[in-house]
Amino acid sequence: MSGIFFNPNGNNAFTEIVNNRISKVFVDKTGFIGETIDRLDSDSKLIAFTRPRRFGKTIMARMLASYYSKSVDSMELFSTLKISDYKGQKLIDNKVTDITYKTYLNKFNVIYIDMNTVDTRYLTYLNGEKVKNVADIVDFLEYQIISELKDHVPFGPILEKAKIGNIGLTSALSSIHKSLGITFILIMDEWDLIYREYRENGKLQTKFIDLLRGMFKSSDCLECFSLVYLTGILPIKKYNSQSALNNSNEYSMLRPAPYETYFGFTKDEVEEIVKKPLCKLTHEELKKWYDGYKLNGKDIYNPNSVVSAIVDGVCQPYWSGTSSNEEVIRLINMNFRGIKTDITKLIDGIKIPFNSNNFQNDMVTLKDKNDIFSLLVCLGYLGCIEKKNGLKLAHVPNQEIKQTLLSIVKGQKWSRRTDIVKRSEALLNAIIKKQDGEKVAEIIQDIHNSSAVSLLDYNSEESLTYCVMTALQWSTMDIYDSHREEQAGKGRIDLVYVPEDDESPLIIIEFKYGKSAEEAIEQIKNQEYYKRYKNQYRNIMLVGINYSKSTKEHQCLIERLCN
Structure with a gap:
């Protein structure tokens, strides 16, 4: 049985690209599945990857769902991809066992939460009949998942016996795990939506992070998961100097190692793309326009923009069409320590040092230019070069971002001064x-x-x-x-x-x-x-x-x- 959130069916953006890879731009990133297999049921099973919009986060999340979910048969899909070469070892029943990609293929119950879908469905719910105890989007998220779990045999009787109501997701998962001994894989895409779209609602943010804490920091519920995979734009919210989920392993634009090459296209991958008949552009053109994100010293291209340019046959800015420039305008006009002048210098090619240590990983708690630059790096409007001494240098990574920022700044009255x-x-x-x-x-x-x-x-x-x-x-x-x-x-x-x-x-x-x-x-x-x-x-x-x-x-x- 498949649902919207529980064991979604196998037809998604990832499978569509793979099945049509002859006529579409497809870069095989399935080797990343092996990285998650190595973390199954380990102390590092809670991982969070944050990248800008259109950097392949959702495709990767869909890929993991297609691989792990019991609701589909993905043998044929993955048999010719890079993950099929995977070989490793796991301690199974106290015995070191050789494993392949087939060992865990379609073997897990997957809870897949796309927060954009949750938000859309919640807005529809607000215009319809209300459900008892569902007061906000966090309650609605719990209600939606629990409803699907109750419809699944044998979960329904267990939850009924445990008297699980419309909300109480942590208790629901714990009850199922204790009764049946099974574990879940949880994939949450755009985990930070509430911090971006409801950024002025501190009470709601606290309620949401408390839900995540309940699932991922309490031993009773954390053992319900074999793997937790979060994606978003912003790293996990900090309170003071500590992450709200400090037991997670985070990999962001500010600290990407060692998974730099799985999100975005590499130089070698773009070289292969331009050899295909469907590409009429040169590598030099694509590099100038979409390269320049230096992640731990590695050049990374914006994948969505590369694909869009190849489809259209022309290099041009696609960035402003896929994310909101209003946020950048707001940040620049805060004018911390002369940031307006710094932005114009960055567009002119100057690299400017900044410190991200005190960045709280949200869009509201911004205290100085360092926080603004850190946020712009997370949003993808700036690149970040890590120096050996720990210093970070902000820079405009490529022509696409340069054109976008140039247009933003020129639209501000203060720019002429x-x-x-x-x-x-x-x-x-x-x-x-x-x-x-x-x-x-x-x-x-x-x-x-x-x-x-x-x-x-x-x-x-x-x-x-x-x-x-x-x-x-x-x-x-x-x-x-x-x-x-x-x-x-x-x-x-x-x-x-x-x-x-x-x-x-x-x-x-x-x-x-x-x-x-x-x-x-x-x-x-x-x-x-x-x-x-x-x-x-x-x-x-x-x-x-x-x-x-x-x-x-x-x-x-x-x-x-x-x-």
């Missing part, structure tokens, strides 16, 4: 209105000397291009679309800014390293880069920029072509 945005607007103004090459060179020199660029090996046109694009990103994002190495005339333009309106001029930029700005302008003309655009744009700005290796200074020349 920041020095970085003012400098960007001054640079664009010097190019298209004043044609002031000396001012352009001066601003680029200032940016080159900043910590965002000086950390690069500034010894090529590539570095110079990055410097200028970094400088212009704030002032051009609403009116220009930038392209590098654009095919035009007799070659490729280093950098072109194409306006989205009819009034702004098109900007063609050619870079030279150790030569001269005059040579850069001559190349634009000799290679006829501008001819492709002459019929469409009335004004075209030709910009030549050179960096002198000997003087360590920039030079810029600007010419305007008018039709």
Whole structure:
């Protein structure tokens, strides 16, 4: 018998992808099942994995349900996947026994709690007939699971004999375990929903964490489980310096080791994906847009964005379409210790140190910039680099997040008052209105000397291009679309800014390293880069920029072509 929460049926997002893996992007992460097998009935059987939205948490939870649940037959599904190679040993009946992936395949009663489903069903319940003793979503969660357990033979008579009512999940599970000696596997997806969606209701949060404590910290109920697997965005809530469930083993974006590679795509996995006929994008494009989450030194790509880009055939921001930017706006506008300025610096490529030790793992108890950065790392809007001395560095991980944050910050009135945005607007103004090459060179020199660029090996046109694009990103994002190495005339333009309106001029930029700005302008003309655009744009700005290796200074020349 299967239900919504108790032994759900085997048809889910994981099985759908596996069964259609020829036509879909499928990365085999079933090796993770072996990691959970090793923890069954051990002192480390309570595990929590927290990652940002769209990082594969639900797929992994569904995968575990499909593997362990008695309600399905998954032999054929898993027989060709990586988990089929699993071999290990377990102490069974006081004897060391060799085991394979078949040993525990479909052998457990699984309680699968998707908190998003609970929340949706609870909102529907509020508009219908009320049940005695069900006063809030926590009561409703217990009521739903107990109702399904009562419908299952032989659990129903046991719960009736124990006089278990509509709520009292801890007592219900204990009664079943003591009567039958069986254990459950509990999988809770989005465990932190109450801390995110009901974040102002402290009483409800306390009630929910008390329920979890009752199940996972009391010896009577903890022994009811062979494995407890929690997923969410936020790590388990802290009270003072202690986790509310300090007997759990937590693996978050702030402390991911040793399971970094199971959530998100690795470099090797993306290399295999781009070889498939369904992928029309290059590895370099996917890396630029979706890589950069440094988990314990390993590069991790946003999996949902990679899949979406491959399906659409174009790299673009998918992040803002899958999570709420309003939360980021709220956090930035709290302005702890000048965080507005720090966010603009992060977008410009600067890495900023922070400390996550006092972060309470919620969205309300935020005391300073360290807490804001810690929360943004958990939400996926910042990456986190762990240094050997324990210091953490916040950074913007990739182009997708950069574009998202850039759009958020540009939408705030205060952004125009920041020095970085003012400098960007001054640079664009010097190019298209004043044609002031000396001012352009001066601003680029200032940016080159900043910590965002000086950390690069500034010894090529590539570095110079990055410097200028970094400088212009704030002032051009609403009116220009930038392209590098654009095919035009007799070659490729280093950098072109194409306006989205009819009034702004098109900007063609050619870079030279150790030569001269005059040579850069001559190349634009000799290679006829501008001819492709002459019929469409009335004004075209030709910009030549050179960096002198000997003087360590920039030079810029600007010419305007008018039709």
